[in-house]
Structure formats: C-alpha cells, structure tokens
Amino acid sequence: MHLSREEERAYQGELGESLRKAMEILVALGEIYGADQLIPIRSVQVAGVSFKTIGEAGLEWISDLRGKVAVPAVLNPAGMDLARWREMKIGENFAKKQLKVVEAYRRLGVSPDCTCTPYQIRPELARRDDHLAWSESSAVSFANSVIGARTNREGGPSALAAALVGKTPRYGYHLEENRIPTHKIAVDADLEPSDYGILGFIVGREVGEGVPRFRFRRRPEVDELKALGAAMAASGSVALYYFDEDAPDAPKGAEEIALTAEDLRAVREENAPDGDVDIVAVGCPHSSPNELEELARLLEGKRVERELWICTARRIAERCPRLVEKIERSGARVFCDTCMVVSPASDRYNKMMVNSGKALAYVPGLCKMRAAYGSAAECVEAATRRG
Ligand code: F3S
Numbered sequence: 001m002h003l004s005r006e007e008e009r010a011y012q013g014e015l016g017e018s019l020r021k022a023m024e025i026l027v028a029l030g031e032i033y034g035a036d037q038l039i040p041i042r043s044v045q046v047a048g049v050s051f052k053t054i055g056e057a058g059l060e061w062i063s064d065l066r067g068k069v070a071v072p073a074v075l076n077p078a079g080m081d082l083a084r085w086r087e088m089k090i091g092e093n094f095a096k097k098q099l100k101v102v103e104a105y106r107r108l109g110v111s112p113d114c115t116c117t118p119y120q121i122r123p124e125l126a127r128r129d130d131h132l133a134w135s136e137s138s139a140v141s142f143a144n145s146v147i148g149a150r151t152n153r154e155g156g157p158s159a160l161a162a163a164l165v166g167k168t169p170r171y172g173y174h175l176e177e178n179r180i181p182t183h184k185i186a187v188d189a190d191l192e193p194s195d196y197g198i199l200g201f202i203v204g205r206e207v208g209e210g211v212p213r214f215r216f217r218r219r220p221e222v223d224e225l226k227a228l229g230a231a232m233a234a235s236g237s238v239a240l241y242y243f244d245e246d247a248p249d250a251p252k253g254a255e256e257i258a259l260t261a262e263d264l265r266a267v268r269e270e271n272a273p274d275g276d277v278d279i280v281a282v283g284c285p286h287s288s289p290n291e292l293e294e295l296a297r298l299l300e301g302k303r304v305e306r307e308l309w310i311c312t313a314r315r316i317a318e319r320c321p322r323l324v325e326k327i328e329r330s331g332a333r334v335f336c337d338t339c340m341v342v343s344p345a346s347d348r349y350n351k352m353m354v355n356s357g358k359a360l361a362y363v364p365g366l367c368k369m370r371a372a373y374g375s376a377a378e379c380v381e382a383a384t385r386r387g
Contacts, residue, residue: 001030001169002037010165018067022161029158030169038167039174042149043072043125045118046110046163047135048156050079050342051098058156059101068109070166072125073159075105075114076136077286077311079343081335082114088335088345110163114337115313117226117286119147122315131174133162137239138285138358141229144240146222150174153239173240181213181242181250189261190217194375196224197357198264198271200231204238204361206257213242213250223288230285231357271360273372273382279349280383281340282376283311284356291376292316292323292334298380299330307349308332308383311339332383341366355379 003011011027013020026038048054048062079098080090090098102112116136118125126132126143132151134140143149152172154162162168172178185203189195203212212232220228220243232238242248282295287310295310310327314336317324324334340346340354341362351370352363355378363371374382 001027001035003027007038016067018065019164021065022164025158025161026165026167026169030171033169033171035169035171037170038165039131039170040166041071041133041162041168042127042130043074043132044069044159044163045074045076045134045136045139046105046156046159047076047154049075049077049101049105049114050338051094051101052079052342052344054101054156059097059104061157062101062104062108062160065108065160065164067164069163071163073110073163074118074122074125075102075110075112077116077339077342078102078114078337080338080345082112082337084335087333088338088343089348090343090345094344108160108164113313113315115286116339117142117288117313119143120286120288120316121313131168133159133168135159137233137237138226138230140239141233141241142226144173145229145242146225153237179240180211181248182210182254183207183212184250184254184256185212185214186256186258187214187216188258189264191220191224192375193221193224194355195264196220196228197231197355197360198267198373199259199357200228201235201357201360202259202263202267203257204232204234204236207232207236207238209237209239211240211242212238213247216243219243223291226285226288227356231361234358234361268373271371271373273353273374277306277351277353277372277382279307279309279346280353280379281309281311281346281359282355282379283309284339284341284354284359286339287312287316289316289320289323292320292327294376295380296323296326298377299327299332299384302330302380302384304331304383305386306383308380309340310334312336330384353379353382
C-alpha cells in the first residue's frame with residue numbers, strides 16, 4: 001500500500017505511539033484486503049463501547065491511547081443509559097467500568113453520543129459520496145444504501161484507528177466495483193411499516209453478504225429503510241442494498257428472489273408472541289422522533305403491565321421531551337445511549353418481544369433468551385395486556 005510521507009512518518013512512530021499503533025492497524029487491514037492507499041474520511045462511528053462486549057482488555061486498550069481524533073467521531077450504544085443506569089438495574093461495578101470506557105473515548109475527542117443512528121442526530125456526519133469509517137452494521141447499511149456514502153463495516157479498533165489518523169484503507173465498499181447489485185429481489189406485496197424488519201430478516205438469510213437490489217410497489221419511508229437494512233445486516237451481513245427506481249440493475253444472471261405477502265406472513269407467524277413475553281423492547285435501531293410519536297400515541301391512556309423499553313439516542317430524547325414524558329406516563333421507559341442487545345440489563349428476562357428484524361436475529365444468540373416479533377402496536381398491546 002502506498003503511504004504519503006506524512007503517513008510513513010506516523011507509521012514509523014515519529015508522530016507518537018498512538019498514531020503508530022493506529023497506522024499499524026490501518027496498514028495491516030489495507031494489506032489483507034489489497035488496498036492501494038489510505039483515503040480521507042468525513043466521520044467515524046466507533047463500536048466496542050458496551051463493557052459487556054469489550055471487557056477489561058478493551059477498556060485497557062482504549063485507556064492507553066493518547067492524542068485526539070482527526071475527524072468527527074461518535075460512539076455506538078453503551079451497555080447502559082449513562083444517566084439512568086440504576087433504573088435499568090445495572091450493578092455499580094459494571095456502571096463504573098462503563099463510565100470509564102466512555103470517559104476514555106471522550107479523552108480521545110470522541111463525542112459521547114452513543115447511538116447506532118448517528119445520521120438521525122447529526123446529518124453532517126455523512127453526505128452522499130463521503131467516505132466514512134463506521135462500525136455498527138445497521139448504521140453502515142444506512143450510510144451506504146440510503147445516504148449514498150461509502151463505508152466498510154469497521155471493527156472497534158480499526159474505526160478508532162481511522163478516527164485518530166482521519167483516513168481509512170481504500171478497499172471493499174469504498175470501491176465502485178464492489179457496489180454492484182448481486183441479487184434481484186421482487187417484493188410483490190403491499191407492505192406495512194412493520195413488514196420491513198421481517199423482509200430484511202428473510203432477505204439477509206438468503207443473500208448473506210450480497211448486495212440486493214429491491215423492487216417495491218411503493219418507495220419505502222426512511223424508518224422502513226432503517227429497519228430493512230438493520231435486519232439484513234443481522235440475519236445476513238448485507239452492508240449495501242438498493243431500493244430506488246433508478247438504482248443500478250443487477251447484472252444478467254444475478255440470482256432472483258420473489259417474495260409475496262404469504263412469505264412474510266409465514267415468518268411473522270413463526271415468530272409471533274405466545275403469551276410468555278416478560279419484556280418488550282423497541283427502538284432497534286434507535287427510535288426516530290416519528291417512531292417516538294407513534295409510541296406516545298399508542299400508549300396514551302394505558303399502563304404497562306410488564307417492562308417496556310424504548311431505546312433511542314440521547315439527543316433525540318432531549319429534542320422530544322413532551323413525547324418522552326407522554327410515553328413514560330404509561331410506565332414505559334425511554335432509555336438513551338444503550339439498547340436491549342448490548343446491555344446486560346436484559347439478561348434477567350426469558351422472552352423479549354421486539355419490533356425489529358435485527359433484534360429478532362440477535363437476541364437469542366447475544367442475550368441468550370427467546371425472541372418474538374410484532375409491530376409497534378402489537379408490542380404495546382403485549383406490554384399493556386393484563387395477566
Ligand atoms: Fe442499534 Fe442495538 Fe439494534 S446497537 S441496531 S439498537 S442491536
């Protein structure tokens with residue numbers, strides 16, 4: 001990989017030990033994937049924030065780094081709401097470690113916005129054709145597919161290294177040739193908003209790490225695309241998909257998949273709740289203001305009978321205090337900075353109901369509990385049902 005003089009100096013350690021470590025990671029990655037050079041990036045989203053996933057070794061690695069990030073950088077969700085962790089019944093020990101992780105990132109200049117939807121709170125972080133180094137799979141999918149930016153799915157260390165250097169190796173989804181559709185997906189159904197999570201759950205399993213090109217009867221809304229991409233990134237590892245009428249076509253011979261309303265119904269039925277749900281969690285990916293508004297409307301005049309968590313970014317909750325207040329009047333909790341999958345707080349439950357194809361795919365493996373799927377209205381119904 002070609003390095004400029006300045007990059008070479010950083011690689012040799014002439015600009016400090018942290019930059020040397022960062023360059024070592026970027027060069028190693030570039031060499032593995034055949035990158036020809038490093039390219040400047042607009043922003044970074046760093047995974048590896050929840051103490052549940054990074055543990056002591058991760059905390060030590062971040063704490064040992066010095067210096068400041070060279071481009072705007074934000075964090076993925078942490079293992080708890082950084083302010084209301086006691087309400088999540090997080091232990092003191094975990095909380096102390098989690099706060100240290102966030103503080104260590106903050107010292108490096110990473111903003112403590114802990115969210116998988118940075119595009120909802122700071123649109124300037126990613127514009128069309130920008131190169132990025134983002135980590136969280138649903139954010140990566142959204143950036144590539146909806147915004148039209150270019151990012152690989154970075155691991156925690158490579159994202160942080162990219163933030164310190166302000167560059168990333170040019171390979172994978174940064175290159176045009178890897179952005180060509182591989183599958184044609186025809187969806188012959190009038191979709192409800194809650195169908196997109198299930199659709200993504202099905203398509204991700206079918207296409208793996210392919211690049212699906214959808215044909216829909218109508219253009220999906222932004223929150224629907226958010227749900228679709230998140231689910232495909234979790235049940236498969238889709239980092240880029242196309243949905244616009246004028247998107248490039250998959251080449252001749254590409255695999256074609258046709259899905260009907262019946263296919264979606266069958267998977268929904270397989271994953272319908274069967275009465276033993278003990279927690280309901282929505283906001284995967286983090287809820288938008290529109291989604292909070294819908295939940296506030298659905299919860300109006302109701303009381304929750306079992307835990308109902310709504311996960312969102314702190315800046316969204318702060319932007320919508322009246323909605324948060326209305327939601328919480330029902331006994332539901334709006335938690336920020338975290339989510340049902342990366343927080344150990346959900347470990348004490350047995351069956352979680354979600355309205356997210358991504359959570360449906362992840363909860364059984366990562367939280368070791370059963371999962372059920374429903375729309376936002378069905379989730380509220382399950383949370384407020386007596387008995
Ligand atoms: Fe976000 Fe957690 Fe879902 S990081 S996409 S809410 S699993």
